[in-house]
Amino acid sequence: MSLNANDRSIAGFTMAGHALVHWFETSIPILLVVWLAEFDVSVALVGVVVALGYAPFGIGALPGGILADRYGTKRLIVGCLAGMSLAFVVIAAAAYADSIYAIAVGLVLWGVAASVYHPAGLSLISTGVDERGTVFAWHGIAGNAGIALGPLAAATMLVFLDWQYVAALLAVPGLLAAAYGLRAEFDPAAAVDDDVDAGPEEALSPADLVANSRALFASAFAVVFAIVTVEGLFYRGTLTFLPEILNGTPALEALSVAPTLERYDVDPEFYVYAGLLVVGMAGQYAGGKLTDRVAPARGMAVIFVVLAALALSFVPVASVGLVAIVAYCAVLGFFLFAIQPFYQNAVAVYTPADARGLSYGYTYLGEFGLGAASIAIGGFVLDGFSTGAFFALLAAFALAGAALSAGLLVGLDRVFARSGADVAANPDD
Known part of the structure; x- marks a missing residue:
C-alpha cells in the first residue's frame, strides 16, 4: 500500500x-x-x-x-x-x-x-x-x-x-x-482515534510524572523496556568492538590497502564494517515491512535467537577465511538492524498514545543509556578473557531478549494489564 x-x-x-x-x-x-x-x-x-x-x-x-x-x-x-x-x-x-x-x-x-x-x-x-x-x-x-x-x-x-x-x-x-x-505540514495525530488526546499538553508535575511512569512500568511496557535494554547491550557491544576484533583476524590482517588510503590509516576492516552498516539498511527495511504482518513479540523472539546463534558462531567462522567473515558480517548487519523496527513498533503497541513521548524517552534511555554498559563489560571480558567469551556474553544478552519476547507471546502482557489496572485504581499507593 x-x-x-x-x-x-x-x-x-x-x-x-x-x-x-x-x-x-x-x-x-x-x-x-x-x-x-x-x-x-x-x-x-x-x-x-x-x-x-x-x-x-x-x-x-x-x-x-x-x-x-x-x-x-x-x-x-x-x-x-x-x-x-x-x-x-x-x-x-x-x-x-x-x-x-x-x-x-x-x-x-x-x-x-x-x-x-x-x-x-x-x-x-x-x-x-x-x-x-x-x-x-x-x-x-x-x-x-x-x-x-x-x-x-x-x-x-x-x-x-x-x-x-x-x-x-x-x-x-x-x-x-x-x-x-x-x-513541513502534517497532522501529528492522524493515526490515533479522535477521542484520544495525543497532542501537546500542560507540563507534568513531578507527581504526575511519577504516576505516569508507574502506570507505564505496571504495564507490558516494562517487558518492552527490558527487551530494548538487552538489545542495546548487544547492539552497542557489537558495534563498538567488532572493528577491533576484525582487525585481529588472520584473514583481514593478511590484506593491505592502496598506499594512498594507507596514508590516512584506513584498514581493511573499515570496509567490512562499513559493508555491515550498508547491509543494515536492507535489514531495517525488511524488519519494518514485516512489522505490518508479524506481531512485534514474535518477530523479536525469532531475531534474538538468530543473533544468539550468530554470536556463538563468530569464532569458528573467523577461522575459515575472508569470504566467510564477509558473509558473516553481512548476515549479522542484516539482523542487527532488522530487529529495531520491531521494538519501535512494540512501544507503539503496548503504550497509550498520550504517553508516547515519555514511552520512547524511557525506550532510548534503555537503548543508548543502559545499553552503553556493554562497552565497559565487553572491554573487561575482552581484556581479561577471550574473544569467544565476549561473543558468549553477547549471546547471553540475545537469549535474554528472546526469553522476554517469548514472555509477551505467551500472555505476560495480560499479567501486566491486571497489575496496571490495580495501579490506575490506586494511584496514591
Whole structure:
C-alpha cells in the first residue's frame, strides 16, 4: 500500500532528522583523531571531552520524551536539528580559541540537542502515520545512511580542508533540514482515534510524572523496556568492538590497502564494517515491512535467537577465511538492524498514545543509556578473557531478549494489564 500525503510528509521530515543525528554522531570520532594531533592534551582528556557529548545523548532521552509530550514533536525536532548544527558551529569556532575545553562546550550542546530526537521522532511516527511499519523501515534506513555517510564525509573533507572548516560544513545539512522542517505540514495525530488526546499538553508535575511512569512500568511496557535494554547491550557491544576484533583476524590482517588510503590509516576492516552498516539498511527495511504482518513479540523472539546463534558462531567462522567473515558480517548487519523496527513498533503497541513521548524517552534511555554498559563489560571480558567469551556474553544478552519476547507471546502482557489496572485504581499507593 502506498503512503498517503500525511505519511509521506512525516516520513521525509523524520528521515532527515534521523539521518542527521547519526551524521553528526559518527563524524565526532573522525574529528577526535585530529584533535589529538592539534591539541597538546592526553588521549584520556580527549576521551573525557568526547564522552561529555555522548553522555547527554543517551541520558537526555527521557527528558526529551517528556518535552515531546509537552511541546509537540515537530517543534522539538526542528529545535534538535538547529541545535545540533549550531553546536558544530561552536566546535568549529573553538579552533580560534585554541582550547579543547571550547570543543567540550560544543559537544555538550550537541549531546543535549541530539538527545531529544529519538523520543520525539518515533512518537511522531507512532501517532501520525497510518503505515507505521513502512515508515519505521524507511526511518531506520535513513539512520543507517547517516551512520555510514557521517564519517565518510568528515574523512573525505579532512583530506582537503582544516578541521574547523569541516566541522562548519558538517553543520550545513542540519540547518537546511531545520528550515525544511519549519515549512513541513502534517497532522501529528492522524493515526490515533479522535477521542484520544495525543497532542501537546500542560507540563507534568513531578507527581504526575511519577504516576505516569508507574502506570507505564505496571504495564507490558516494562517487558518492552527490558527487551530494548538487552538489545542495546548487544547492539552497542557489537558495534563498538567488532572493528577491533576484525582487525585481529588472520584473514583481514593478511590484506593491505592502496598506499594512498594507507596514508590516512584506513584498514581493511573499515570496509567490512562499513559493508555491515550498508547491509543494515536492507535489514531495517525488511524488519519494518514485516512489522505490518508479524506481531512485534514474535518477530523479536525469532531475531534474538538468530543473533544468539550468530554470536556463538563468530569464532569458528573467523577461522575459515575472508569470504566467510564477509558473509558473516553481512548476515549479522542484516539482523542487527532488522530487529529495531520491531521494538519501535512494540512501544507503539503496548503504550497509550498520550504517553508516547515519555514511552520512547524511557525506550532510548534503555537503548543508548543502559545499553552503553556493554562497552565497559565487553572491554573487561575482552581484556581479561577471550574473544569467544565476549561473543558468549553477547549471546547471553540475545537469549535474554528472546526469553522476554517469548514472555509477551505467551500472555505476560495480560499479567501486566491486571497489575496496571490495580495501579490506575490506586494511584496514591
